[in-house]
Amino acid sequence: MKRLFFIPVFLLACTITVQAQSKVTFNVNLTPMLKDSTFVPGRDYIRVTGNLSPISTRPVRLHDSNPVDSIYxxxxxFSSRYSNSELEYNFEIVHPEGKKKTEQLPRKVRLSGRELELPPLYFNAFAW
Structure with missing residues (x-):
């Protein structure tokens, strides 16, 4: 009988509030980079890097699922521990010989514990 009493109390004591992870969809429009061959699909790739894990330790590659629009x-x-934190990030074009072209200014967004889809602005464009 004691065992039945302690199980519900234990479960009640262990109830905690869990914040949701932030899922961010990064988008970048590479139309100008494709036109002037600064970015060549199949040879180069684009990735996002930033100040919060996981992209601070391992940049993530972007892919073009619809080649007609040139949006990667x-x-x-991001972990729930980053909820309400400011994410600074940049896109980088990586060439096969290891050279990188990184955006000049960091982009910023506040993580909210919700899904967020960023608009597909041009690479290295800061008119927002």
């Missing part, structure tokens, strides 16, 4: 996309999940 990646979804990244």
């Amino acid at each position: 996309t990646a979804e990244v999940r």
Whole structure:
């Protein structure tokens, strides 16, 4: 009988509030980079890097799921511990010889514990 009493109390004591992860969909429009061959699909790749894990330790590659629009996309999940934190991120074009072209200014977004889809602005464009 004691065992039945302690199980519900234990479960009640262990109830905690769990914040949701932030899922961010990164988008970048590479139309100008494709036109002037700064980015060549199949040779180069684009990735996103930033100040919060997981992209701070391992940048994530973006992919073009619809080649007609030249928009490259990646979804990244950030831990709930970063809820209400400011994410600074940049896109980088990586060439096969290891050279990188990184955006000049960091982009910023506040993580909210919800899904967020970022607009597909041009690479290295900061008119927002």
